[in-house]
Amino acid sequence: MAAFLTDQDVAQRVLDHIANRTTDTGEALWREPVRHYLCPRRFTDEVETVLRRYPTPFCPSAALPEAGSYLARTAAGIPLVVVRGDDGVVRGFRNACRHRGAQVASGRGCARAFRCGYHGWTYRLDGALQHLPHEAGFPGLDKGQHGLSAVPVEEKAGLIFVTQEEDAIVGDMDDLPELFTARQQLFDSSEYTLDLNWKVFLESFLEGYHIKPAHPETFFPFGFDNLNVVETAGRNARITFPFQRIAQLKDVAPEQRKVDGLLTYVYHLFPNVLIAVLSHHTTMVVLEPVAVDATRVISYSVTNNALEGEASLEKARNDKAFVSTTGQSEDIALAKSIQASLHSGANAFFTFGRYEKLPGHFHRNLQALLDQR
Ligand code: FES
Ligand SMILES: [Fe+2]
Known part of the structure; x- marks a missing residue:
């Protein structure tokens, strides 16, 4: 079942957005109560009612x-x-x-x-x-x-x-494409703990509205300001972050367009898993909730293709090092600054706008499952 667009359809949509200076948008805003990031009881409900019952x-x-x-x-x-x-x-x-x-x-x-x-x-x-x-x-x-x-x-x-x-709970696995094949090889796994609510960190992966201000010298120089393809499939989702060099596909016949190295796909597998498909490797990130203000970040990185010797492994490692030491550390710093202000009383709600469709989609689904209890 083709729940997500083909690479060619994604490429076309990106090219259209570049030409029209547009991006994918959601319809409704989402207002998430800030107490949902702070309340230990809410945290326990999320873990016991959703995470343990969800595939x-x-x-x-x-x-x-x-x-x-x-x-x-x-x-x-x-x-x-x-x-x-x-x-x-x-x-x-x-x-x-x-x-x-x-x-x-x-x-x-x-x-x-x-x-x-x-x-x-x-x-x-x-x-x-x-x-x-x-x-x-x-x-x-x-x-x-x-x-x-x-x-x-x-x-x-x-x-x-x-x-x-x-x-x-019945999951939405049937809508997923083949995300990993047996030919891919695990080359790295890591674990570390962040003093963050798991949802604060999760949200940072799910929108491209922040790319220019938050990553001015890391991701933005290769990418765009607020230009993404955003898709949902059941509770799961995918966001596409195109690189500027994808514009070269304009001159390639649509059915011959290959997107490898021209964009990053980030899949969100509800509730707490992300899969980022980068140029030379794919990383699965699990946000394991430890406490209302602590999250264990567990990653598994695999090569994108069967290893053809040290060179491709080297590329995969370099790719991973770039992402984790640059852009990701910027996201972590921002998430920590949010976490530190949660108690301030400044916000009773966080408002997710039309360019933040996926965080809203996530919160809506999480809330619906909690409400069923
Ligand atoms: S043999 Fe496992 S606890 Fe005793
Ligand atoms: Fe980011």
Whole structure:
């Protein structure tokens, strides 16, 4: 299902905007109460009612290339581990030993089984409890009832989606294009914590209205002032940030236009995941809410094409270094300045205008799910 425009349609729309000095716009404004960024109860509701019940991207499929590949991290406050089984199927578990709760996996790697580091209980890749040392110490223990606690996992669009609660919300994965392929290779992952509400940071990715004033010497010299293609597909969305050099496509027949290196796509996968497709690499960013004023930023970067040697990996690394040390640090500084003023009483609401359609779309969807409870 083609929920997003083709590259050729995006290119045409950008060229039209350049010619007409226009941009994509939303219809309605959105007013978001500032207390929604400050209230610990609201934060708990977002995590428990939405993030844990929504099929949320956990990592690119490419992070789990072979049988036994696993990745452990916290999602919506719960430590989880996902692993590709010998049958190729990816499964997910709460990362807690069924003896006394120690985590059975950490980070990323490849394993034949998960052996708990505390007393050595060992679980198969399908979560079954395989072995416990000195089993005589547990008379009557039903091993069949002590496998790892499973969470529903779905592999789709080149991503691993995890849902944590039984009464799950139906997601919008069917509308997604293939975002990652098996040919792409994970070359970097990182985690850091910011003293920010997760939504304040999220909003900075979702509009191009700020590009000129906020990134005057980093992104703006290559791009445009307030010129974006903005699309929604269910609760998900995509914003296109064109580079000035896309104007060269004017002289190329529409069906032969290739956009590689001429624009950046940023997908927002509701609620808290961003996928930025850049010239030489694609980064998935997870905004993991830690507290009402703290967010763990987890990124997975993959090459855009199968590696053709060190040169393409080098390009991908340079590309990533440019984005994170320049434009992204400007966004973080601005988000921190917002976070510091939230308590000031200056604003009861933040108003998202017609050039900020996607932050409004996000808040509208989040609020609708919270209101259903
Ligand atoms: S807590 Fe895992 S074996 Fe004891
Ligand atoms: Fe920005």
